[in-house]
Amino acid sequence: MSISQLNESQKAAVMYNEGPSLVIAGAGSGKTRVLTYKITYLLEVVGLKPYQIMALTFTNKAAREIKERIAQMVGPEKAQYLAMGTFHAQFSKLLRTESAHIGLPSNFTVYDTADAKNLIKAIVKEMQLDEKTYKPSVVLSRISSAKNKMVMPQQYDDANGRSLDFMMRIPKVKEIYTEYQRRLKQAGAMDFDDMLCLTNQLFIQHPEVLEKYQNRFQYILVDEYQDTNYAQYLLLKALAAKHRRICVVGDDSQSIYAFRGADISNILYFQKQYPESKLFKLEQNYRSTKYLVEAANSLIAHNKGRIPKKVFSENEIGDPLLLLEAYSDIEEANMVAMRIQSLLRNRQEQRSEMVVLYRINAQSRVLEDAFRSHGIPYKIYGGQSFYQRKIIKDVLAYLRLLVNPADEEAFKRCINFPARGIGDTTINKVKEVANTQQVSLFEVAANPLAFNLSVNQGTARKLVNFTDSIKQIAEGLQDKDAYQITEEMVQFSGIRTMLQATHDIESETDWQNIEELLKGIREYVDKRMEEEGVSPTLAEYLTEVSLLTDADTDTDDGVERVTMMTVHAAKGLEYNTVFVVGLEEDLFPSTRDGETTEGIEEERRLLYVAITRAKKRCYLTYAKSRFRNGKTNYTSPSRFIAEIDTKCLSVRGKQAAAYDFTKKDESFFTRGSYTGNRTLPGSIKGGLNTMTRVQVTPQPTAPVASAGGFSTVADVSVGQRILHERFGQGTVVHVESSADGKRIRVQFEHSGERLLLLKFAKIKLL
DNA sequence: GGCTCTAAAGTTTTT
């Protein structure tokens, strides 16, 4: 490992490992590099084992990238044992192993936001509350913010957020919250917030479990610490309490998730929390030109209460930001398209190095139109992901039901899809009995007589037929892999017949999507099989899918494309050329956040993030009128434009003033200044390789593995000590024959008990 | 119980 590639402050941050440390990493200051080297250093110099290191990131993508880079330095066989991933992914894994302690089955399912809202909606209805007042999204956000603060239903009182409910005229949130939790439990399910919340509860109620993980994780690293919430803070506090070896990396200027419960005070008060902690500041920006860094600095200077730091660049001076004004959103989009074409024509830039950033997804539409008519290939991140599509959710609901029949939301989705004559009336009856008896809907539906369900014989038969077929497919879970099960299920459920019977375009695309899903599952299964010699369970697959984000799926069809996404989605990324569009009041900053100073500060940080994505060029645009919610509104330019140092901002070809970067190079503004805004030649239409929306295909995200002295073996016997390339050391406790050859059960020291197929398992005999 | 038509409402940002 060549630590000489680091600068002094980076080096210091990497090499200090005796106690807690806070690394304040300015934008583009090589934060990922520090994390990568630090983990490598811990492995190679400090001598920690991979599984003793927990590294938490904000996105799956970040985890994967860092892991890959570490793998390049220490080899994949070590890198893959690292406990690395998002908070949610890591702690859901932990909860699956420890689920017995918290009264949940290990096959619990994860409710996504849509499931959670549906459940809330059902509860509101059952409680006979006004559905207009108690909007599921509002209630869920109240519950979510309570959970982020670790406030359980019993503690949910005036001091803990309930007074706000009264102000909002939704006083019954507490009751809904209580019932919501009961129903989740009844369904053997948890929502996103529970993954953190329940882990905290587990640690509080079972100190011995906490201790186990405290002992295991000798070192904890956290990326993007500025975006952690209180529940995450508590988890880290608990886990690090024993060794106090925790390193958090972040940038208070890039905290943009307060709306989701992120608490910037976590990073601001870290030093008070750990008085013995060391502070490291990474202030040199290696990414951007001087103009870009100065522009970003001048903007963020308007925020109060920041951790003092001075981000600077030793790169080229570059060009000032260019501000462009348009009459309408349509003209704005065309201006961006023309700028892009001009950059391409002049060979200044390639498409893959350009990105258009906007505040809200809805802004992408006009841009898409413009790009299409100009023949610019593009791709969009965000919006509806593959797994959110109705048909895919329906298919996944069946899979969930197979894994966990108690899953209420999955049950409600499946029971009458495809239509089998079981309507709302029946479902409500089933639900009522289930709730009074405190059992799952599935159980009631499977035994209508035993539960005295007041339905006629025909309906009872339909219910039992349905549950029977689910049970029957579920029997296959033992010896079939996720792919086979899904295929069988699509057939058995009647989904396939239903789609193929109708010959409209919708059914056609639905079927294509299902095939796409099947393909994704096949790849996921094969990959895991190849790497671990063990077929992943359906439950594992489902958890993985539920935690996937759009940012995690990246299709590469070889066509170079300009990228479009929200500013939030761009966090952590970099491009040569960045367009930030829609810099208008009530859009950026958004209406909702425009009312409070904290809101404005968050929006300002958001723009800071946007500008600092750029390596070479940044364009800021706004329109004087914008079409929104079916109406054209007149808009005024964002207040943030005026906050950027005029010396860094060029308006329509005229630079406002020369900028003195403290010395020398007087010639810098004679070059690189922008020419006027002349209209570019007409659009090139048709014939080019344009595309509307990149089809997001499911992508297995299992880590890349490779062998290192591991191989498959012909035979083993019970009691044999083995070393598995992923799971580490273990003892064979059982050997049996199956259709796929011999199957062995191994008790691993650090990975629990696993079932492996002998012909695939890459192991060493000890 | 299922389908179709009409009306209303909605647009941050995401694990």
Next chain:
DNA sequence: CTTTAGAGCC
């Protein structure tokens, strides 16, 4: 403008 939800009809 688009999408979803509800009412009413078959």
